[in-house]
Amino acid sequence: MALQRATSMLRSWLPVALLSAFALVLLGRLVQLQVLRHDEFAEAARSELDGSMVVYARRGSILDRNGNVLAMSVDTWDVYVRKDAWSGPTGTDHSAALATLLRISPVDLRTALEQSPSLNVRVATDVAFDLGKRVQAAEITGVTLTPNSARTYPEGDLAAGILGLIGADNVGLAGLEVAYNTVLQGTPGRAFFERDTTGEPIPFGRFVADEPEPGKDLVLTIDRRLQRMAEAALKGAIQKHRAAGGALIMMDPRTGEILALASSPTLAYSTLDLSNPEQLNLLRNPVVSDLYEPGSVMKTITAAAAIDKGVVTPGTSYYDSGSIDVYGVTIKNWDDQVYGYQTMTGVLQHSINTGSVFMVRALGQPDFHRYLDAFGFGQPTRIDMPGEAAGIIRTPAQPGYSPLDVLTQSFGQSISVTPLQVMAAYAAVINGGNLLTPHLVRAIAGPGGDYVEIKPEVVGHPITPRTSATVREMLHAVVEPGDYYYPGKPRDYTAGGKSGTANVPIPNGYDETQIASFIGFAPADDPEILILVKLDRNADLLTGTQAASPVFASLANQALHYLGVEPDDVRFVGSR
Amino acid sequence: MVSIPHPLRGVARPFERPAGPVRTGRWVAAGVAIIGVGAMLPVLQKSTLTSRGFLLQQHQAEQARLTSEIHLLEADVARLTSQERLERRAHQIGLIPAEDPLYIDVSVPGPEPAKIPAEFLPPREPTVEDPAPWWRSLLSLLPLPR
Numbered sequence: 001m002a003l004q005r006a007t008s009m010l011r012s013w014l015p016v017a018l019l020s021a022f023a024l025v026l027l028g029r030l031v032q033l034q035v036l037r038h039d040e041f042a043e044a045a046r047s048e049l050d051g052s053m054v055v056y057a058r059r060g061s062i063l064d065r066n067g068n069v070l071a072m073s074v075d076t077w078d079v080y081v082r083k084d085a086w087s088g089p090t091g092t093d094h095s096a097a098l099a100t101l102l103r104i105s106p107v108d109l110r111t112a113l114e115q116s117p118s119l120n121v122r123v124a125t126d127v128a129f130d131l132g133k134r135v136q137a138a139e140i141t142g143v144t145l146t147p148n149s150a151r152t153y154p155e156g157d158l159a160a161g162i163l164g165l166i167g168a169d170n171v172g173l174a175g176l177e178v179a180y181n182t183v184l185q186g187t188p189g190r191a192f193f194e195r196d197t198t199g200e201p202i203p204f205g206r207f208v209a210d211e212p213e214p215g216k217d218l219v220l221t222i223d224r225r226l227q228r229m230a231e232a233a234l235k236g237a238i239q240k241h242r243a244a245g246g247a248l249i250m251m252d253p254r255t256g257e258i259l260a261l262a263s264s265p266t267l268a269y270s271t272l273d274l275s276n277p278e279q280l281n282l283l284r285n286p287v288v289s290d291l292y293e294p295g296s297v298m299k300t301i302t303a304a305a306a307i308d309k310g311v312v313t314p315g316t317s318y319y320d321s322g323s324i325d326v327y328g329v330t331i332k333n334w335d336d337q338v339y340g341y342q343t344m345t346g347v348l349q350h351s352i353n354t355g356s357v358f359m360v361r362a363l364g365q366p367d368f369h370r371y372l373d374a375f376g377f378g379q380p381t382r383i384d385m386p387g388e389a390a391g392i393i394r395t396p397a398q399p400g401y402s403p404l405d406v407l408t409q410s411f412g413q414s415i416s417v418t419p420l421q422v423m424a425a426y427a428a429v430i431n432g433g434n435l436l437t438p439h440l441v442r443a444i445a446g447p448g449g450d451y452v453e454i455k456p457e458v459v460g461h462p463i464t465p466r467t468s469a470t471v472r473e474m475l476h477a478v479v480e481p482g483d484y485y486y487p488g489k490p491r492d493y494t495a496g497g498k499s500g501t502a503n504v505p506i507p508n509g510y511d512e513t514q515i516a517s518f519i520g521f522a523p524a525d526d527p528e529i530l531i532l533v534k535l536d537r538n539a540d541l542l543t544g545t546q547a548a549s550p551v552f553a554s555l556a557n558q559a560l561h562y563l564g565v566e567p568d569d570v571r572f573v574g575s576r
Numbered sequence: 577m578v579s580i581p582h583p584l585r586g587v588a589r590p591f592e593r594p595a596g597p598v599r600t601g602r603w604v605a606a607g608v609a610i611i612g613v614g615a616m617l618p619v620l621q622k623s624t625l626t627s628r629g630f631l632l633q634q635h636q637a638e639q640a641r642l643t644s645e646i647h648l649l650e651a652d653v654a655r656l657t658s659q660e661r662l663e664r665r666a667h668q669i670g671l672i673p674a675e676d677p678l679y680i681d682v683s684v685p686g687p688e689p690a691k692i693p694a695e696f697l698p699p700r701e702p703t704v705e706d707p708a709p710w711w712r713s714l715l716s717l718l719p720l721p722r
Contacts, residue, residue: 058647069654075644129644154654228659567679 051195057186059149059170060215062163062177064224065257065442069154071163071177073170077132077145079124083113085142094140101135102127125168126150153269159227161266161285162220162385162440174267174283176218176440179386183444186215219443221257226250229558230260234533237551238264241516242539247287247419248551250559253427253521253530255456256436258383259559263287289387291416292515292534295502295544296334296351298412300475302359303344304429305371308467311362314345314474318358327404331357334501345474348498349481353411360410368406369395372415374462375425376435382459383420383438392416412502423532426519428460430475430496430527433468435460472496476524479549488549490557492567494524497552499544504537513537518548522556523568529559 033041061072079102086094092106095113099106102124113121125148127135132145151166164175171185172178189212234248250260267282274280306312322338324331333339333353339346347355360368372378372393380388393415394405405414420438428435437457444452463471475496479488488497497520503510517534521527533548533555540547560567655661 068657069650072647072651072654074647074651129648133641152651152655154651154658156658156660158659224659561677 049194050192052190052192055189055191055209055212056147056149056170057188057212058214059151059166060184060186060217062184062218062220063445064220064222064227065259066223067219068224070159070220070222070224071151071153073149074152075129076126076148076150077124077129077135078122078148079127079132079135080120080144080146081109081113081123082120082142082144083116084119086113090141094142097138097140098123098135098143101131101138120144155224157268157270158224158231159222159261160269161263161282161287162222162261164283165267165269165272175285175385176220179384180218180441184215184218187213189213214447216447217445218441219445221252221259221440221442222261223259225562226260226559227262229555229562231262233551233555234262234264237533237535237547241535241542241547243535244537245286246535247532248534248555249287249419249423249532250555251423251427251438251530253431253436253527256424256427256438257442257456258438258440259529261285261287261440284387285385287419288383288385289389289418291389291391291418292536293413293415293502293505294417294422295412295500295515295517296353296356297422297498297500297517297519297544298410298415299348299351299356300429300471300498301372301375301377301425302356302363302368302410303348303474304463304467304471305368306359306363307344307470308371308463309363309367312344312359314470315343317341317343318355320352320354322354324354324357326357326407327402329404331407345477348474349478351499356411357407360407365396365403365406368410369393371462372409374435374460375428376460376462377415377417377421377425381418381420381424381438384440388420389418391418391421412500413505419532419534422519423530425462426521426532427530428462429468430472430521430530431468432465433461433463434458435462472521472524472527475521479520480524486549487545488518488520488553490522490553490560492557493522493560493565494568495520495522495553495556496524496527497521497549499549501543501545514541516542516544516547518544518552520549520552520556522560523565528563528565529556531556531559 059073062070064070079098081098085091092110095109096106099109102109104124109123112123127145135143136145149170153160153163160175162175164177164179165173166177167173172181177184189210191209193209230248230250234246237243238246245264247263248260249258249262251258263286265282266285272279272282303312307314318341320333320339320342322333322336331353334351337350339350339352339355342350342352342355344355344359346352347359363371378391378393380390382388393409394401408414424435424438427438435458437459439454439457441454443454446452473496475498476494477496479486479495479497488499489495497518500515500517500519502515502517504513504515505511515534515536516538517532519530519532521530531552533551535547538547
């Protein structure tokens with residue numbers, strides 16, 4: 001009886017115990033899933049349901065000073081194919097349909113798919129917007145399009161060396177595109193949303209979006225007409241004088257605005273091939289990053305310093321014997337001529353080396369170097385272009401300095417400068433003594449209509465306005481000497497300027513090649529443009545006066561007519 | 577003792593019809609209808625929201641397409657007004673670059689600017705006169721000297 005009761009008890013309690021144990025296991029599992037690992041599974045659920053995507057901001061345009069478009073972005077598509085969707089027997093039809101639309105070979109398309117290790121293969125990049133819409137409308141199985149954008153240049157290769165370029169990720173790689181990348185690029189947005197099984201946002205599901213902020217437009221100081229004139233003039237001069245390259249800069253000396261900037265060799269979108277290592281050099285602009293010895297162009301700076309210090313005047317005279325012996329070295333004139341008694345104006349007119357040495361000796365090394373520093377040599381001009389070089393000036397503080405260096409620096413040797421430094425220093429010489437920061441961007445225009453102008457920045461006053469007026473007159477006398485013809489005289493305008501011809505330095509000396517340059521301004525009494533023409537290694541070995549100054553004369557004449565500047569010196573056909 | 581309600585003498589009272597079940601049925605029907613409508617309303621709302629959501633997505637896609645096309649048209653305008661294209665067109669119609677400009681110094685004033693024909697002028701805005709106050713009309717009734 002007792003045994004029977006015990007068996008009955010066991011029969012009734014055993015299921016209870018088993019069920020209780022099972023319930024406990026379930027409970028434990030529930031606690032594990034819903035309490036202990038809650039965060040992990042909640043996150044997994046969210047990741048299944050939540051989608052997000054980057055909403056790209058439209059890159060700003062680059063305009064010239066008159067609002068003409070130099071670079072802008074247009075919407076394009078990247079075309080992707082999902083490989084497994086084309087693995088069946090209909091894959092050939094799909095590839096043929098897509099290849100026809102994209103105008104590519106179906107065989108090439110299929111080969112690209114087979115060779116790619118990815119499941120989703122990008123088969124075309126930057127497909128035109130209209131074409132992309134047609135591909136979308138065709139609804140080809142396995143084909144998806146993602147929006148992209150491409151840079152377009154309505155003026156072709158014009159100013160490519162200034163504008164630079166962007167990479168596949170729409171980030172600036174060179175030129176203004178990289179210098180102003182953060183301004184142009186804007187701020188990409190990001191959208192978070194609940195998605196359906198196809199990955200598309202669920203309408204009226206949870207949706208949080210940071211709206212993208214479009215990039216701002218850059219309004220340059222460059223004038224497209226002047227840029228075209230400058231590029232054509234430089235190209236013509238390089239061909240005529242069989243030069244290896246060159247540079248041409250046009251600036252408003254009153255504001256530091258660069259009106260045109262051409263260099264050769266330079267970046268060209270039409271022939272760009274970044275797989276060619278030689279073309280990678282074109283990503284830097286030689287006008288800001290390459291150094292050269294300026295030669296006699298430097299005599300103007302020496303004269304300005306000596307006159308400003310009061311150690312000479314334009315009429316101070318000395319005797320030129322054709323050479324000077326100093327520190328065991330003979331310094332000769334560039335043309336081996338003897339000019340006899342000469343004024344300081346005559347020194348600039350005939351570009352006499354001994355006259356320049358006379359001025360720097362009167363000034364003294366410490367003051368000369370102080371003036372070079374005040375004119376901005378040996379330091380970047382802080383132009384808004386990447387990769388600017390600072391230049392090199394040998395000073396007593398540097399190892400290897402010789403007292404001879406300061407004498408040769410007075411006529412542009414033993415000193416390395418960038419073309420832009422020469423421009424900035426000359427602008428200060430002729431504009432009343434204000435050293436300005438050269439700049440390429442005039443304003444930044446936001447999509448909401450905000451317009452921030454970039455004002456001229458005066459960074460120093462190396463000389464007085466009186467010295468500036470005096471040196472301007474001396475440079476005018478160079479271009480318009482009165483008793484002989486000078487090829488750098490613009491036909492319809494008064495002008496001033498100075499040429500330079502310097503051998504190219506090599507270790508322990510100079511080679512036989514040269515750099516011929518001329519820097520000039522017009523009109524003479526109230527300069528509106530300052531132009532530097534520089535020809536590298538011109539094979540005809542003509543001097544700066546012979547090769548570069550005529551380019552200045554012609555270009556200054558054209559540019560001032562275009563700018564509507566009233567001619568100083570024209571033939572009037574009628575007067576009443 | 578139980579008080580039995582007694583009908584008024586001499587007044588014939590009709591038999592009361594069993595109205596209870598009918599009245600209850602109406603209320604139930606009305607309740608069911610209200611509940612039904614109430615139940616259907618969120619469904620209809622949800623349906624409308626969903627269809628509007630899709631419509632909104634379509635409009636957003638359309639807006640994006642139109643924005644892209646505007647950018648393309650801007651690029652077209654820039655290309656068509658590029659210097660190279662303008663020069664090519666100028667050559668096509670026989671224009672050549674100006675050379676050797678001549679300057680004339682004229683001391684007499686130039687002619688008056690040509691008058692624009694009235695048809696091209698902007699329409700003149702009608703002048704709205706202030707209405708006379710109401711009491712001024714009363715003055716005419718008075719025998720005042722004119």
